[in-house]
Amino acid sequence: MITTVTLNASIDKAYRIAQGLEVGSVMRVADAHDTAxxxxLNASRAVATCGEDVIATGFVGGHNGELLRSLLDADGIRHxxxxxxxxxxCCINVLDANGTSTEFLEPGREVTAADVAAVEDKVRELAGRSDVVTIDGSVPAGAGDDVYARLIGIVRETGKPVILDTSGKLLTESLCARPTMIKPNTDEIAAILGxxxxxxxxxxxxxxxVREQHGVEIVVVSLGGDGAIMSCVDGEFRGTAPKIEVVNTVGSGDTLVGAFSVATARGLSxxxxxxxxxxxxxxxxxxxSTGNFELEVAERLRAQTTVERI
Incomplete structure (x- = not known):
């Protein structure tokens, strides 16, 4: 089983409008779609698509929290x-007729110290039953910049691998806890190394x-269309994927994390x-869709993806 931790979950609302976005005007939405x-949670869908058991945890509250649970139920994700x-x-993405995406991202509303203690207990319980734990994204107000370091420490106490996918101070403040894997981009590498x-x-x-200084076992740096670099105990590797006609890149990094956790649970090299x-x-x-890819397509692409030692 794989556990995913999302402290700052949201109802993602995709609004499609038939014209260009006009500031100061009444804009009528042609189509709306809600996603957990x-x-x-994006990583959770990827894990489920790969055919592995997954359970999602984190914070939810109010009517939106109930909606989020029901959306996960519809996706077949245990929580x-x-x-x-x-x-x-709620986070809103307005997609206009010009193909432009405009996002409105709410901050996470405040949680209490008791809430944080409860999620620590929850992660401890679930990690003990899991093969891999992923900790992903931002955190709501009140959680603290050190919350991920504490959660990583809890998972490591169980002896299970823990993947951290975050940025900014949450990333730099968490490296002391030595997550098993991180997935920084070049900007996040810069924040770590200066x-x-x-x-x-x-x-x-x-x-x-980064790997040697901070005791992180695996560092994967995405290069977008140019593939990825991985530094690990076995050395440094470059992964190159085949060229494709991209439809939607949203959530591809989250899918990478979810699929990497699956491959880790399966004991792949x-x-x-x-x-x-x-x-x-x-x-x-x-x-x-995000995380709802076709597994047969992924297997075909896997045969065309190369990973070479540098």
């Missing part, structure tokens, strides 16, 4: 959330430096974990 959102007093946030790598050689060296995860992330780019 947050990076960890065991901590219920909080404040409403779960310099931004530019060339491929610099990215490889930076990934190795480190290069094969990267190859499997990249193939699933590529398959996600071929569908309009």
């Amino acid at each position: 959102g947050g990076k960890g 065991d959330f901590v219920t909080v007093a404040n409403e779960t946030r 310099r931004k790598p530019s060339s491929l050689d610099e990215i490889v060296a930076a990934a190795r430096e 480190l290069p094969e974990r990267l190859r499997y995860a990249m193939a699933c992330a590529s398959a996600n780019c071929l569908t309009p």
